[in-house]
Amino acid sequence: MYENILLLMDCSSVDETILNHVVELAKIHKSKVHLFHVVHAHTLDQQRVLVANTEECLLRAQAMLEKEHIPASFSFSEGEPSELVLAKVTGSDFDLVAMATHGHTGISDIVLGSVSRILKHHSDKPILMLQGEK
Numbered sequence: 001m002y003e004n005i006l007l008l009m010d011c012s013s014v015d016e017t018i019l020n021h022v023v024e025l026a027k028i029h030k031s032k033v034h035l036f037h038v039v040h041a042h043t044l045d046q047q048r049v050l051v052a053n054t055e056e057c058l059l060r061a062q063a064m065l066e067k068e069h070i071p072a073s074f075s076f077s078e079g080e081p082s083e084l085v086l087a088k089v090t091g092s093d094f095d096l097v098a099m100a101t102h103g104h105t106g107i108s109d110i111v112l113g114s115v116s117r118i119l120k121h122h123s124d125k126p127i128l129m130l131q132g133e134k
Helices: 015-029 042-066 081-087 108-113 114-122
Strands: 004-008 032-039 072-077 096-101 128-129
Touching: 004 015, 004 081, 015 032, 015 042, 015 096, 015 128, 032 042, 032 081, 042 072, 096 108, 096 114, 114 128
Parallel strands: 004 032, 004 096, 032 072, 096 128
Antiparallel strands: none
């Protein structure tokens, strides 16, 4: 059912929740997993640090998946997260989009929850969202 899973990584502490869940789901469905993160930097110095952290984060998650015999790949883009995530999902061959959420409510959901909100309203793919551990 889920041959190709897109796992959106936040490269923060909330990732562990969704990563563990996707490992189990991928084992059941014999899925391939593609990890994706968007670097959103405001300065060149910040960009350098965030790109290095992103590569480390994605390599670590890929190794975890491969240790469980789950084929995994990764990519990242730089720019506006909600736009780039929606572009990655739209027209893709992913069967499922998975991500952890921070659990923002009210006005903070509008301001900080832009990726999950955009996906909920504009994606044509099934979406799995789990609230990350706080």
